[in-house]
Amino acid sequence: MEVIGIFILVISFVTLLAIGVPIAWSIGISSLITILISIDSLPAFTTIAQRMGTSLDSFTLLAIPFFVLAGQLMNRGGIAKRLINFAKNMMGSLPGGLAYVNVVAAMLFGAVAGSAMAAATAVGSILGPRMVDEGYDREFGAAVNITSSTTGLLIPPSNVLIIYSLASGGASIAALFLAGYIPGILTGLLLMAVAAIWAKKKGYPTGERVSLRALGASFIKAIPSLLLLIIVIGGIIAGIFTATEASAVAVLYTLILGFIYKELNIQELPSVFLEAVKTTAIVLLLIATSIAMSWVMSFENIPQSVSATLLGLSDNPIIILLMINFILLFVGTFMDMTPAVLIFTPIFLPIVQDMGIDPVHFGIIMILNLCIGLCTPPVGSVLFVGASVAKTTIEKLVWPLLPLFLAMIVALILVTLFPQLSLWLPGLFGF
Amino acid sequence: MRKSINKAVAYILVILMVTMLICVLWQVFTRYIMGEASTVTEELARFLMIWIGLLGGAYVAGANMHVAINLLPSRLDGCKKQILQTIINLTIIAFVFVVLIIGGSQLVHITYNLGQTSAALNIPLAYVYLVLPISGLLVCYYKISDLLTDSNNSESGLTKSHEVTE
Secondary structure: OHHHHHHHHHHHHHHHHHHOOOHHHHHHHHHHHHHOOOOOHHHHHHHHHHHHHHHOOOOHHHHHHHHHHHHHHHHHOOHHHHHHHHHHHHHOOOEOHHHHHHHHHHHHHHHHHOOHHHHHHHHHHHHHHHHHHOOOOHHHHHHHHHHHHOHHHHOOOOHHHHHHHHHOOOOOHHHHHHHHHHHHHHHHHHHHHHHHHHHHHHOOOEOOOOOHHHHHHHHHHHHHHHHHHHHHHHHHHOOOOOHHHHHHHHHHHHHHHHHHOOOOOHHHHHHHHHHHHHHHHHHHHHHHHHHHHHHHHHHOOHHHHHHHHHHHHOOOHHHHHHHHHHHHHHHHHHOOHHHHHHHHHHHHHHHHHHOOOOHHHHHHHHHHHHHHHHOOOOOOHHHHHHHHHOOOOHHHHHHHHHHHHHHHHHHHHHHHHOHHHHHHHHHHOOO | OHHHHHHHHHHHHHHHHHHHHHHHHHHHHHHHHHOOOOHHHHHHHHHHHHHHHHHHHHHHHHOOOOOOOOHHHHHOOHHHHHHHHHHHHHHHHHHHHHHHHHHHHHHHHHHHHHOOEOOOOOOEHHHHHOHHHHHHHHHHHHHHHHHHHHHHHHHOOOOOOOOOOO
């Protein structure tokens, strides 16, 4: 029975994806087809509709629209510009410095906004043209921008970590946020190492050294933006705010800052809100159909048979983790991050938990793994955004992306093998 | 027609988003200043998100902005592309029709008859679920109008490109 279910689910899903049906609908349609084997049509329609509606009925998920909105406001309200400027003054005087600037800016922006797409757009559109002016390879710049912007998904606040918390059935958001720092920074450092080697080989120019005074000035200008980090993350970790409350406060704070900087005006606010609604709705519809699929899978006992199969192959936790990583890398290339987290967490988490692996550690592995998928064709959303911001094509990006992928894979292996990279920091704060 | 519907839906979505933001900020305010978080705004914010997710999802479907794998459509041209696009749109219409419109209406009907109301606001849950059939109708409208313009375009020899933007 389960085998037929899995078969129908996978075949219908892959077919729909391949012919170009949007992912959110493909997930919904294949779930519907699968559940129709077991229950009558009218109850099936109603149940899927109900799952889609109730899946969004969650106070935790409310953080997503607000963090998206805060990210948009930061882009328009001058916060992104100030952070990038600060990163430039810090790192720009090194050989190939603009590449480091890009990575650091992406990490800083990720640390305040928590969206890879927003980071790729903001940092890429400001730094990309400058890199080309200074003689950098357009494609290399774009590749660095694309890969480094994914660090923002690990460095908190991060919407996908919130989604993982939901999918895992209650892993603490504060613990996940803390756990993301070291793996996120580690990935950034490895990407910088690749950029350094590349820049040296190509003889990229050294930017002019800025005076300590200018560095200090740009730091002071960045302080209000960096303060957001303390309010949001500090607030969540200290237990003052829930993630949702913190996200709403972040919106309020960025709004006020944007008006103080005089970069926002009332007239353009509705369009900023509408942009945020659109980005949010894309994610929310994916969540709605993914949760419906997850329910169909558990109804058909699919997680149990996957678990039995995996455990039949090995009972060594490291081997199991590597196998899961392998599957996720494959899944990540075809599936967006949100549905992948919502659909595969309920399948894999019970297996690894039985083997004594911490759900927080597993979450970080999963997100880092799926970050790689965001930069690969055919569905890498960050890849597409990064390529269009840099005005280049995906085909041309394949070669410069390769060494950077390798760096991300190394980061993934390290994070998988050494749980302390993820768990040390939350442990320090008593999680 | 489509333009004015788009404008109206966008207007509603922005209002829902602003209201949701105010609800959660009010929630934070009441929890700190008054010492007790308002359960009414918490519930209202959750319901607003259901509306934003589904109505917004329909709006985004109208703008062809849902993420898709565009490998096959981008390799085809002219008539073949048109046929594939028609198949995609028909598939979406079929799903939305049976799940959101039929299933959603059924859900509204059941919860209305059972008289289920929400815990804090005490409003019928049927109103919350009403967004399912409404969004379904909106997606169907968009996709049917896409089908019609596509067939008009192919008659006049023009192919409208459906670039799926990420």
